[in-house]
Amino acid sequence: MDIKMADVTLHIDEDTTHDKRESFRDSLLNLSGVMTADSLDKKPHFMIVGYDPDLINSRDLLADATRNGLHAELIGL
Numbered sequence: 001m002d003i004k005m006a007d008v009t010l011h012i013d014e015d016t017t018h019d020k021r022e023s024f025r026d027s028l029l030n031l032s033g034v035m036t037a038d039s040l041d042k043k044p045h046f047m048i049v050g051y052d053p054d055l056i057n058s059r060d061l062l063a064d065a066t067r068n069g070l071h072a073e074l075i076g077l
Contacts, residue, residue, distance in 0.1 A: 005035060008058050010047045012072040021047070024068045031056055031064060046075075 015058025016024075021039050025047065028037040039047040049061055058074055065072040 004052050004054055005050050006053045007050050009075040010049060010061065010065065010072045011075050012045050012047060012065070013073075016044055016070070017027065018044075024065065026068060027064055027068055028061065031060065034061075043065060047072075 002042050009023065012021075012024075018041055021044065022055060025037040025039065025059070028047075028049055031051075033052040035051035035052065037047060051058075062072055
C-alpha cells in the first residue's frame with residue numbers, strides 16, 4: 001500500500017496555553033489519516049499537521065479545531 005502525506009500549517013487565532021494546544025494536537029492525532037501534529041511554545045499560533053489526503057482533507061482539520069473551541073485558518077506556503 002502506498003501512503004501519501006501532505007503537510008498543512010494551521011493558524012490558530014486564539015491565544016492558547018500549552019495544555020490547550022496539546023489537547024488539540026491529541027484530538028487531531030486521533031483522526032483517521034492524521035500522522036503528525038506539532039506546535040512550538042515560541043510560535044503558539046501555528047500547528048503543522050501531516051496527513052494522508054486519501055483518508056482526510058484539510059477541511060476536516062479545521063472542523064476539528066472548531067470542535068475544540070478554536071478558530072483556525074489554513075496557511076498556504
